[in-house]
Amino acid sequence: MAELTLKNVVKRYGNIEIVHGINLDIKDGEFVVLVGPSGCGKSTTLRMIAGLESLSSGTISIGDRVVNTLEPKDRNIAMVFQNYALYPHMTVFRNIAFGLHAAKLPKDAIDKKVREAAKLLGLSELLERRPNELSGGQRQRVAMGRAIVRDPTVFLFDEPLSNLDAQLRGQMRTEIKRLHQSIGTTIVYVTHDQVEAMTLADRIVIMRDGRIEQVGTPLDVFHAPVSTFVAGFIGTPTMNLIALPVRQSGGNATLAFSDQDVLPLSTEVVRRIGNRDRVTVGIRPDDLVITPADAARERQGTRLEGTVVVAEPLGVTTQVIARVGDHELVGMADGRFVPQAGAPVALTCDVARLHLFDPETQRSLAS
Amino acid sequence: MTHASDTTTRGWSLGPVIHPGRIVAWTLLALGAVVMMVPLVYMVATSFKYPNEVYELNIIPHEPTLDNYTYIFQNTRFGIWFVNSLLTSSLVTVSVLFFDSLVGYTLAKFKFRGREFVFIAILTTLMIPTEMLIVPWYIMAKNFGWLNSYWGIMFPGLITGFGVFLMRQFFSGIPDDYIHAARIDGLNEFQIWWKVAMPLVTPALSALAIFTFLGNWTAFLWPLIATNDRALYTVPVGLASFSGEFLSDWELIMTGATLATLPTLIVFIIFQRYIIRGVVLAGLKG
Numbered sequence: 076m077a078e079l080t081l082k083n084v085v086k087r088y089g090n091i092e093i094v095h096g097i098n099l100d101i102k103d104g105e106f107v108v109l110v111g112p113s114g115c116g117k118s119t120t121l122r123m124i125a126g127l128e129s130l131s132s133g134t135i136s137i138g139d140r141v142v143n144t145l146e147p148k149d150r151n152i153a154m155v156f157q158n159y160a161l162y163p164h165m166t167v168f169r170n171i172a173f174g175l176h177a178a179k180l181p182k183d184a185i186d187k188k189v190r191e192a193a194k195l196l197g198l199s200e201l202l203e204r205r206p207n208e209l210s211g212g213q214r215q216r217v218a219m220g221r222a223i224v225r226d227p228t229v230f231l232f233d234e235p236l237s238n239l240d241a242q243l244r245g246q247m248r249t250e251i252k253r254l255h256q257s258i259g260t261t262i263v264y265v266t267h268d269q270v271e272a273m274t275l276a277d278r279i280v281i282m283r284d285g286r287i288e289q290v291g292t293p294l295d296v297f298h299a300p301v302s303t304f305v306a307g308f309i310g311t312p313t314m315n316l317i318a319l320p321v322r323q324s325g326g327n328a329t330l331a332f333s334d335q336d337v338l339p340l341s342t343e344v345v346r347r348i349g350n351r352d353r354v355t356v357g358i359r360p361d362d363l364v365i366t367p368a369d370a371a372r373e374r375q376g377t378r379l380e381g382t383v384v385v386a387e388p389l390g391v392t393t394q395v396i397a398r399v400g401d402h403e404l405v406g407m408a409d410g411r412f413v414p415q416a417g418a419p420v421a422l423t424c425d426v427a428r429l430h431l432f433d434p435e436t437q438r439s440l441a442s
Numbered sequence: 443m444t445h446a447s448d449t450t451t452r453g454w455s456l457g458p459v460i461h462p463g464r465i466v467a468w469t470l471l472a473l474g475a476v477v478m479m480v481p482l483v484y485m486v487a488t489s490f491k492y493p494n495e496v497y498e499l500n501i502i503p504h505e506p507t508l509d510n511y512t513y514i515f516q517n518t519r520f521g522i523w524f525v526n527s528l529l530t531s532s533l534v535t536v537s538v539l540f541f542d543s544l545v546g547y548t549l550a551k552f553k554f555r556g557r558e559f560v561f562i563a564i565l566t567t568l569m570i571p572t573e574m575l576i577v578p579w580y581i582m583a584k585n586f587g588w589l590n591s592y593w594g595i596m597f598p599g600l601i602t603g604f605g606v607f608l609m610r611q612f613f614s615g616i617p618d619d620y621i622h623a624a625r626i627d628g629l630n631e632f633q634i635w636w637k638v639a640m641p642l643v644t645p646a647l648s649a650l651a652i653f654t655f656l657g658n659w660t661a662f663l664w665p666l667i668a669t670n671d672r673a674l675y676t677v678p679v680g681l682a683s684f685s686g687e688f689l690s691d692w693e694l695i696m697t698g699a700t701l702a703t704l705p706t707l708i709v710f711i712i713f714q715r716y717i718i719r720g721v722v723l724a725g726l727k728g
């Protein structure tokens with residue numbers, strides 16, 4: 076086990092810079108997830124840690140050792156690939172043992188290690204099979220077995236679950252988390268699925284165009300996104316993000332969704348907005364409660380009125396897309412309330428839970 | 443139970459459904475097979491006939507005989523030619539499989555300056571017909587003193603542009619993750635090629651093995667030119683010398699020809715199984 080440090084890591088392919096100076100400190104035993112949209116450089120970063128790709132500049136160290144020039148096999152890492160990369164001409168046993176054979180371990184030591192890993196992953200019965208005789212989940216486990224037997228100081232995962240169906244993905248996610256808890260090795264895990272990131276990570280690293288946008292615990296990035304990019308990327312359904320005019324009159328200020336629908340703002344919020352006349356507002360759908368229009372009639376203040384565009388019953392809740400003025404907002408209603416399209420509804424939200432961003436820079440307005 | 447009776451009644455009442463397209467396809471295939479097979483069948487049949495029967499059209503000889511076979515092995519050098527052909531064709535095949543896949547892999551999976559240029563240069567060699575190369579080969583062989591040797595017969599075919607091209611295409615199809623995984627597992631580049639990449643392209647290797655072996659087994663022009671010592675003849679060259687020697691002893695020529703086709707059949711039967719298994723492997727996702 077060891078900590079992993081990236082200092083000003085840059086990657087260029089020819090003249091094109093793909094990764095623009097990444098700094099990251101990963102603690103011993105930490106589970107760090109890199110997320111970001113396709114092409115943002117997650118895999119490239121991971122491959123540089125693995126030693127499969129050279130650095131254009133910067134340093135990577137594992138433990139106290141700078142590993143820039145070390146071969147992958149000498150870095151004491153193990154990697155699980157998206158398509159598993161199991162050798163189709165070898166049995167499960169041989170696949171798992173392959174690296175140990177290459178390292179010339181004695182036969183009985185190999186045997187012992189492979190069987191231990193197989194037991195941990197529930198593969199004991201499958202050791203003599205070939206990869207094409209396994210289900211997707213089983214193949215995934217073999218790929219993890221191959222990584223585990225090497226006793227690496229750092230595990231690297233590159234979208235290991237993206238080839239699985241939704242149900243299996245959930246199951247394997249739990250298994251990976253359990254694995255981390257039982258062996259406690261540092262893990263760097265790449266995904267573009269934010270649910271995976273939220274559920275697995277001790278810390279999430281959100282990447283965008285070869286830069287780190289934000290690093291934090293899942294709750295940090297969920298509750299305090301530093302930019303509209305992070306806010307829109309983390310959390311399902313996606314946060315409502317709309318640019319709205321701020322109407323200041325005297326000491327009071329309101330957010331205008333439309334001419335009629337205005338949201339009075341607290342002094343705290345007004346202070347954050349400062350002298351801007353527009354602000355980008357983020358509202359999580361879960362913070363936007365939708366009720367029948369007449370039921371909320373007597374409620375005061377933070378109430379908007381809109382008409383239903385689409386209502387999608389999810390069981391416990393109903394996800395409603397409602398139109399307020401020119402804006403479409405996603406909110407949540409009680410599961411027993413499934414309004415028709417066109418029906419009038421009331422939208423209520425707690426002003427304290429609004430996220431505020433500068434409409435120019437898209438950065439969060441400091442609280 | 444019900445299901446079984448169901449199908450029988452339906453079978454009786456309606457009969458099997460035959461699509462007209464099928465009939466055409468089968469007829470054409472059958473015709474093709476006949477056209478291809480008839481000469482072969484006569485070749486084999488004639489090899490079991492006595493000379494007086496050679497010009498009769500019967501396929502089963504009236505009096506089947508092995509005399510032609512004993513004659514060929516006792517009174518000609520066919521046995522030696524057979525060994526020559528087997529040796530040179532096998533060695534060339536092994537060499538082609540090894541070097542073509544090594545070069546193909548390098549071109550497919552390593553990035554280096556001039557990679558495209560090398561690849562295109564190799565491709566252009568495919569456009570030069572053998573007939574044009576014979577003279578340079580001959581001059582080369584003569585100056586190096588390679589005429590009348592196994593090496594002289596084999597050297598032009600030890601690496602082929604076609605094989606390099608074929609292998610490069612197949613290696614390009616292997617996901618890099620296999621190679622990355624092997625690198626992390628601690629294999630060196632040569633081991634990665636041999637232990638990981640090669641098993642993944644067995645279908646291509648089988649196809650290349652068949653092409654190369656057959657091509658060399660039936661090669662005529664170059665072995666004819668490269669050798670004039672009868673002890674170094676290959677089967678096709680030797681067979682050709684038969685027709686001069688035995689003039690029209692067709693039963694002997696056909697016996698030689700029959701013997702000459704045996705290895706090609708065997709090679710095909712062996713490698714065909716690998717081709718099919720290889721296709722199954724290639725279809726595997728994980």
Ligand SMILES: Nc1ncnc2c1ncn2[C@@H]1O[C@H](COP(=O)(O)OP(=O)(O)OP(=O)(O)O)[C@@H](O)[C@H]1O
Nearest residue numbers: 088093111112113114115116117118119120266267
């Ligand atoms: N060998 C290469 N040569 C040139 N450009 C490359 C190479 N490998 C990757 N890139 C580019 O680098 C960028 C980042 O690629 P990378 O694979 O790291 O993205 P990613 O974040 O893993 O995306 P995804 O979620 O799609 O896997 C992409 O724009 C890609 O086109």
Ligand SMILES: [Mg+2]
Nearest residue numbers: 117118119233
């Ligand atoms: Mg990727």
